[in-house]
Amino acid sequence: MPNRLTGQSSAYLRQHADNPVDWQPFDDAAFAEAARRDVPVFLSVGYAACHWCHVMAHESFEDPGTGAYLNEHFVPVKVDREERPDVDAVYMAATQLITRQGGWPMSVFLTPDGRAFHAGTYFPPRPAPGMPSFRQVLEAVAQAWAQRRPELERAADEVARAIAGQAEDLRAALGAVDAPAVEVPADGLPADDEVSGLLAAALDALLGDEDPQHGGFGGAPKFPPSTVLPLLERVAAGRDPRSADRARGLLVRTLDAMRGSALLDHVAGGFYRYSVTREWSLPHYEKMLYDNAQLLRACARAAAREPGRGYDRTAADTAGFLLRELRLPGGAFASSLDADTPSDDGDVHSGEGAFYVWTRTELRDVLGPERGAAVADLMGVAAGRAQPLHPGRVLDEDEQALWDGARPELAAARARRRAPARDDKVVAGWNGMAVAALAEAGALLGDPALLLAAEQAAGHLWDVHWDGGRRRLARTSHEGSAASSIEGLLEDYAMVAEGFLVLYRAGAPAVWAARAREIAEVAGERFSHAGPGGGADRVWSDLADVPAPLLAAGSTGRADPLDDVTPAGTAVHAAVLLDLCALDEDERWAALVPPLLGPLELLARRAPRSAGWALTVRAALAEAPAHVVLAGGTAEDKLEARRAVGAGAVLDTWVVDADDPDAPGAARGKDALGGRFTVHVCRDFACRAPVHSVAELEQQLRGVSG
The missing domain is CATH 3.40.30 (Glutaredoxin)
Incomplete structure (x- = not known):
């Protein structure tokens, strides 16, 4: 019998609608039932493209016995972390506090008011070395709830206090070593020396963190540094010759490392979510809309500023992937493609990346013995098991010619394979990023079809996600309806507004700028309030209304100032306000920007990858439009x-x-x-x-x- 997940926007939730588990979405009704029955909430958090989420679902959540036990002793709640990043962030903090690690699937046990007292990630169906089975965990928690309830309540209180303390400690650390947020003088511009010093410190830190051998930043796993690329672009285009040259070099090395590696799908375009290895040789095969939107934008800009280096090719391929594989009827874009390609019997253990990898034999079968061997050598496919195509460098002219000849044949052969599943929920903020990326790429690459696609996606956001009567933006939609969606987060409002502004900038009618202005005005009303003492500075939240369980769990309700795989909502909103200031020639917009950016000195020196967008906006604030x-x-x-x-x-x-x-x-x-x-x-x-x-x-x- 279907549970309460039937009809949800999220493909991940709908995948569990026919489980024997009585799943509920994260809402007041679920926690009210837990309070009525006086049982814990079992919170399971994942997402549609997550390999181990599928594994645990297949092993445990589809098992009738496990489902019956869960239903009897818990209120099971299922959350898509992409749909509810607010929920994911709070309970990931709890999981990391309890276990010193994190990941998805995330399994958290909560009191009926929402406080976490036990947590883990993936649990197997049978005990493994150092790991209990999922059923053992459930039985131990149920027994502790019945026999040691006061102890669990104390643990829940401690975790909630620690979560709240972490947020306060971060704000205190940032503010204690930093100068006050930049003031906007009468001419609207902060001092050049201050901004130059901030950018120089950030650039030094980024260069110090660069992987000099393989490109990118840090070790394994290695993610595309999407949110810091706009900062490098800004510094590379700046007036300080030495900083500009260093930033340009870092930007080029980073983009070249990614586009010459296995992180890029060389057959059909599009970037995978991250590399398991430091040298970008083994991807984790999810393809996310937010990654590809950001990297499309970076490559299109690089094509304009670095002509002749092949960035136009990478940008066009990435745009082609978006239009071909993620675009939905109506013009919006799906969230992701799965990492897994399940076999006919439903096994998900051996299917990760199966759609994308090749053996030398398969290459020879498609291309013939001589060309197949040449392409295998070019793309780093050694003898043995199937492997990703990995040239490990940007191809030269002759190599590119060989690859261009082979690519259509390989694409046709791959199209006959069983394809990964697609999560077709539409996330407003991610689609806003796609609108911006396609609009810029259309203008910079001279491709009107991309600009048209951007405008059609924007039309979906305006027609389906924006409720003009209530002046509200829905976070998600599915099949043209946002009826089951929560209100958008600050990042959704900001990214949609930014997408509309870029669309206008690329040549679309000015109505898109007017719509961006309206969304930005509502965001200011919904996500900020007067600070302590009633001063002019505003206190910002990522949520318009923080759910009671999150407040009980330790959420402070304050906006997260740090970039993650997507930029911080506060930073994108600041960029929107700065663009509106330029468009309207209205200093009131600029005056709202510094409180959104907050103190940046410590982040610039120690963690600029966590503040790439905010630092970019700070730099833009110093320049006249x-x-x-x-x-x-x-x-x-x-x-x-x-x-x-x-x-x-x-x-x-x-x-x-x-x-x-x-x-x-x-x-x-x-x-x-x-x-x-x-x-x-x-x-x-x-x-x-x-x-x-x-x-x-x-x-x-x-x-x-x-």
């Missing part, structure tokens, strides 16, 4: 003017059509003089003499860049 405002003339006049601005229209200059009915404030007072096509070039809060031709515009742009 540039505008090219177009008035009058024909559509062709304006298109030619935008082409003259070139990549700068996306990277560093706002091109504004003053005749658009939703034109932002930067167009105010900049009219078509004498009824003629007129271009106003403005920078550093001053405008040059209006001109009336693209040739004159190009001349002025050369002067601005000089």
